[in-house]
Amino acid sequence: MKIGTDYLGDGQCKFTVWSPLCDRVAVHIISPTERLIELERDRWGYWHGQGSEIEPGTLYFYQLDGTTDRADPASHSQPEGVHKASQVVDHNFIWNDRTWSGIPLAEMIIYELHVGTFTPEGTFEAIISKLPDLLDLGVNTIEIMPIAQFPGERNWGYDGTYLFAPQHSYGGANGLKKLVNACHEVGMSVILDVVYNHLGPEGNYLWSYGKYFTDKYQTPWGSAVNFDGPYSNEVRNFFIENTLYWLDLYHIDGLRLDAVHAIYDMSAKPFLQELAERVSIFSQETGRDRYIIAESDLNDVRVIRSREQGGFGHDSQWCDDFHHSLHTLLTGEISGYYSDYGQIDDLEKSFREAFVYTGEYSQHRQRNHGNSTNNFTSQQFVVFSQNHDQIGNRLAGERLSTLIDFEGLKLAAGTVLLSPYIPLLFMGEEYGEEAPFLYFVSHGDSNLIESVRNGRAEEFKAFGWDKEIPDPQSTDVFLQSKLNWGLAGQGKHQVLRSLYKLLIKIRKESPEFAKIEIPRxxxxxxxxxxxxxxxxxxxxxxxxxxxxxxxxxxxxxxxxxxxxxxxxxxxxxxxxxxxxxxxxxxxxxxxxxxxxxxxxxxxxxx
Incomplete structure (x- = not known):
């Protein structure tokens, strides 16, 4: 079931929203002329209707039971923020990528970036001006941190509450399409990071509509999304439609699923399996492969095992063990979850099997952890020396460039880029960016702001970090996290970038990397x-x-x-x-x- 708005042209627009517990739902048009459009309910609790004289840019709410106005859960645009009206979007766009066939997964050189801090402007369109730099480096895939509409104008993106609405301050729907179109024109794939394990707390009005959440499970962010209880069919549909929305209307080449270990689902056919199945069908119907890359904390190959063999059937997953093994060798840090690593044997095993923990006892977790990666290919694992989590979840947001010396930075580059796995770089890593990447938000709720501050303090206890915590709400913290592009052409930074460029060239051109199966x-x-x-x-x-x-x-x-x-x-x-x-x-x-x-x-x- 398609949900949200569907602008048909000539002022005609369809509306579909799921609200099974309401007795009446109407579209409350706010501008240009205020009026109501009554909707009709089907047996599954979806409400449908069509209105005329509704042009792109029209602002609207859904009115629930004649009393409560709420923004569209599947809003395509939130121009006035998470608490205000939704906006009708015309998705007509002149695409120049009809011959685009995508970058095969095994050939990807992934570059993770945050829209707001990647450029001074902090917009989708501003990224386009940096594509020549990335192409010259050898990058062929960008991975964009979450862009679903979040509160304010500063956020990592994991507090998004409107999953179908590209962040308005980044440039909204049209800005994102321009970026994807420009990437495809120069031969670059685009992966979008999406969050299906929770929604942000501020501006989350899904509770008003239906049983989107359940108290049966608890996540680090509160009640879990209802993927296996009563009404879960329609909840699943919401997230599946979101995936197809990005792949179809925005021509996105793949998704990175945030923290799938926090998606709790005991059903016989798990949501994550159903999602991969639907993406596979979409790929077949459109004649081009789209990929799902999962982040999982479980070292569980069920994520990448084929659906025919009872797995979820995802194409690849992040491999934290590789990062932790490398990081501890380079920095000597062995606190927190790093306490399970620090020996050369760990990195040796990660080169052999991706996971270091394949069922062994983990002292940090105080239990056995992981399962075997035998018979899996190396393209099913993404490795890195840095990423947004491993930098930004440090107290001071330090990059490797401020933790180790120049020789160590070069060694980190060689370890990742010459590994058998899919390499991922974090923005600025290639030239040794020294600015921190800190955690930042711009919430409007003072109680929530204080909760975030206290939560960060609690997280850092396991690492023994006792410095003053940068205020996530501070504008300065956000500005400190922006890249200093001028460094890339200076001294050791230029040399490091040249080394990254050469290593990527070797990886792309060497026949030994043409097939990167682990057994080789x-x-x-x-x-x-x-x-x-x-x-x-x-x-x-x-x-x-x-x-x-x-x-x-x-x-x-x-x-x-x-x-x-x-x-x-x-x-x-x-x-x-x-x-x-x-x-x-x-x-x-x-x-x-x-x-x-x-x-x-x-x-x-x-």
């Missing part, structure tokens, strides 16, 4: 040092990456296939502002080599 990767380590190497072979072509995470030089003899190896790069070389390479230009298996501290080297068979 061989991984070895030293028993007494934080040294790891991995190599892959495709027919007669071989590539090896050797990584030293120690803070001193290490001399050893890596055991490699019996071929002649020629150096492609050494991150400690002078061209990368290092102290100078100590490695030979050519290498044989069994040769003893000395690697500089916090460095990586790449060799190819000649």
């Amino acid at each position: 990767l061989a991984v070895s380590k030293l028993d007494d040092k934080k040294v790891l190497w991995h190599y892959r072979t495709v027919e007669s072509s071989h590539l090896v990456c050797i990584m030293n995470f120690e803070k001193q030089s290490v001399t050893f003899a890596p055991q490699l296939p019996q071929v002649n190896w020629e150096q492609v790069l050494d991150s400690s070389g002078e061209e990368w502002m290092g102290g100078g390479s100590a490695l030979p230009k050519e290498l044989q298996s069994g040769d003893t080599i000395t690697m500089n501290p916090l460095s990586f080297a790449l060799y190819r068979s000649n």
Whole structure:
């Protein structure tokens, strides 16, 4: 069942809203001329109607039982914010992407960005001016943090309350379409981060309409979305229609689902499985693949297992274990959830199996955690050294660039971009942005603001951070989080960006990366040092990456296939502002080599 408004042209507009417990529902037109349009109820609790002399831009509420005005739950535009009227949108748009076939999942180089802090203007259209920079870097996919209408003008996006309405201060529906169209014109895919596990607290009026939520389960944000109780068919439809809305009307190439572990659903056919099924059908009908990438805290391959085998059938999922293994080696931090990591064995296993915890006991969780990734492909895992969560959920929002030295930053780049998995970069990472990415909101409710402040303080206790917490409500906190694009062309920042560009080029052009299945990767380590190497072979072509995470030089003899190896790069070389390479230009298996501290080297068979 399609929901929301459907502008038909010539002043004709259809309205559909689900409100099963109401006895009467009408469209309350606010402007340009105030009037009511009565709707008719069907057996499932959907109310339908059509009005004339309704042009794009018309403001309206739904009037419930003749007394209460509420904005449209499936509003396409909220020009005056989350508490005001909805707006009719004409979705006619001149698209230039008829020949667009998308970027295959296995070939994606994903770049996560936040619209409000990515550019000085903080709009969809302003991003277009930065696409040449991303293309030059080698990025072929942008992942946009949530853009559903949220309170005020500053927010990460996870407090959205109108899931069909692109944030008005970012440029609304038309601005988003212009951005997607521009991306497709230059050969770049667009993934949209969506939040289906909760809605923000301010401006959330779904309670007025129906049983969207349940007290049967509790999430970190309050009552859970009702995905398996009475009336859940129509609740599911709301979120499925939202997905199809983005894929259809906005030509979005894929969705990143936030925290699916907080979607509680005990039904025989879980919502997450049904959602993937509907996306698959849509892809088949339109002749182009769309992807679902899940974020899950469970290390559960059910997320990516095929639907035929009882899984959800999602295309890929974020792999936090890879990040945690890498982060602890580089920073030495072992508090909070990092306490489960910190050994080279962890990163070695993550290279082999993606998950570090595949059923072993987790000291942090005080229980066994995860299950086996055997028989899954590496394109089913997305890895990163930084993302919005791992930076922004630190007390001071520090990026790696302020936690480790330049050699460590280069090593982090090589570890992620030469891994067998799909790499994701967080905006500014490629040139070592030093501005923090802090948590920020612009709520209008003073009690809610105080609750957010207290909640942040509670989160940081496990990490032992005792500094003063930046005020999430502060405009300065938001402004501090904006990128400093001028750094990208200066000194070490320019060098780091050049290294990222080269690594992406190697990844795209090397035949060893053409098929990135995990079984093609061989991984070895030293028993007494934080040294790891991995190599892959495709027919007669071989590539090896050797990584030293120690803070001193290490001399050893890596055991490699019996071929002649020629150096492609050494991150400690002078061209990368290092102290100078100590490695030979050519290498044989069994040769003893000395690697500089916090460095990586790449060799190819000649």
